[in-house]
Amino acid sequence: MLPAAMAAAMFLTLTQPDPGAATPDRPEQPPALAGPKVQTAERPRSLVERDFAGRLKRLEVDPAQAALALLDLSAEEKAAADRILNERALIMDGVVTENLRQVVEMAQAFQARDTVAGLALAADLYKKAGAFVERGRLVDELAAVLSEDHASELRRLTQDYWRAAIDESAQEPGPNGRPRGRMGALTHERLVALGNEVRLSFERTVAARGRELEDLLKTLNATPEQDSKIRGVIEETYVATFGKPTKAQQALGFVKIYAVLNDEQRRELARLIREQQSAAATRRAPSDR
Numbered sequence: 001m002l003p004a005a006m007a008a009a010m011f012l013t014l015t016q017p018d019p020g021a022a023t024p025d026r027p028e029q030p031p032a033l034a035g036p037k038v039q040t041a042e043r044p045r046s047l048v049e050r051d052f053a054g055r056l057k058r059l060e061v062d063p064a065q066a067a068l069a070l071l072d073l074s075a076e077e078k079a080a081a082d083r084i085l086n087e088r089a090l091i092m093d094g095v096v097t098e099n100l101r102q103v104v105e106m107a108q109a110f111q112a113r114d115t116v117a118g119l120a121l122a123a124d125l126y127k128k129a130g131a132f133v134e135r136g137r138l139v140d141e142l143a144a145v146l147s148e149d150h151a152s153e154l155r156r157l158t159q160d161y162w163r164a165a166i167d168e169s170a171q172e173p174g175p176n177g178r179p180r181g182r183m184g185a186l187t188h189e190r191l192v193a194l195g196n197e198v199r200l201s202f203e204r205t206v207a208a209r210g211r212e213l214e215d216l217l218k219t220l221n222a223t224p225e226q227d228s229k230i231r232g233v234i235e236e237t238y239v240a241t242f243g244k245p246t247k248a249q250q251a252l253g254f255v256k257i258y259a260v261l262n263d264e265q266r267r268e269l270a271r272l273i274r275e276q277q278s279a280a281a282t283r284r285a286p287s288d289r
Contacts, residue, residue, distance in 0.1 A: 045070045045153070045157060046157065046160060047059065047063055047066055047067060047070075047157050047158070047160065047161040048160055048161055048164045055168065056164050056165060056168050058165070059161065059196075060196055060199075060200075061196060061200070062138045062139075062193060062196070062197070063139070063157070063158045063161040063162060064137070064138040064139035064142050064154060064158045065085065065138065065142075066157075066161075067139075067153075067154050067157035067158050067161075068081055068142065068154070070153075070157060071146075071150050071153060071154065073146070073150065074147075077145065077146050077147065077150065080145035080146075081142055081145060081146070084138075084141050084142060084145065088132065088135060088138065088141075089200075089201065089204065091129075091131050091132045091135075092129065092132050092197050092198070092200075092201040093201050093204060093205055094131075095125070095128060095129045095131075095132060095198075095201070096198055096201040096202055096205060097205060097243060098128075099125060099128055100242040100243045100244070101242040101244075102121055102124070102125055103125070103198055103202055104242065105121055106118055106121035106122055106125065106195070106198070107199075107202075109121060110195075115175070116175050119175075119188070119191055122191045122194060122195055122198075123191060125194065125198065126190075126191065126194055129194065132197070139154060139155060139158045142154060143155060162189070165185075165189050166182060166185045166186055166189055167185075169185035169188055169189055170182045170184070170185035172185075174188070209238075213231070213234060216272070217230065219268065219272065220261065220265045220268055220269060221265070222265070226260050226261070226265075229260045230257055230260060233253050233256045233257050233260075234253070234257075236253070237249055237250065237252070237253035238253075257269075
């Protein structure tokens with residue numbers, strides 16, 4: 001966003017009358033030292049951007065999803081595209097939730113710059129994400145619900161980015177220290193794309209759990225001391241077990257949280273639990289026909 005002063009200056013420049021402009025009684029005259037007019041072609045849309053060193057600026061989402069933002073979609077196209085993105089996100093959220101330990105270990109490996117271990121974990125996670133992988137490429141799913149022109153542009157934008165990414169990655173050293181080559185680059189970029197999907201899913205699921213905890217603490221009107229103790233119990237129960245505590249661990253965690261609360265907060269917690277159980281029972285009940 002432009003600073004206010006610069007924006008104001010540009011606005012004033014654009015709105016001041018031009019002394020050389022044409023008027024009804026005076027046709028437009030070219031400036032005395034003007035050269036021939038040059039028609040400036042509109043710059044084509046592109047996902048390929050480079051930094052000062054000439055390296056590709058990497059996207060943090062699938063290129064096809066990034067390309068959507070550059071298209072002037074109709075309401076129907078946007079709704080169809082959002083449905084596809086939401087369906088794929090739901091599948092990936094399930095993969096991440098079921099393999100949270102591996103996701104954390106993969107993130108730790110990459111953070112420690114242990115690329116070999118990180119990619120090995122990513123490759124194994126790729127196998128476990130069968131339902132996600134079987135849907136095929138996102139660009140193909142999206143193109144199928146867009147107009148012919150938009151589908152063509154989506155493919156062009158996506159292919160241009162992948163071509164630039166693979167070209168650059170092919171020249172980079174692989175695990176053996178030699179350039180990856182095109183086949184190695186293709187495999188590497190697929191795993192990087194999966195890693196992005198996993199990271200986004202992790203952020204979604206963790207953020208959702210965080211909001212649930214904040215809502216609970218707010219509903220219970222927890223004091224700062226209670227807040228700290230409850231967070232500690234939840235971290236011990238869920239985070240340390242990578243989101244898969246046993247029933248015994250869950251029960252122990254509940255007892256610890258219950259002990260922190262006063263009588264009024266305990267009644268409120270019991271009410272919340274009853275509501276959740278009722279909602280779960282409703283979801284499990286067969287629908288009336």
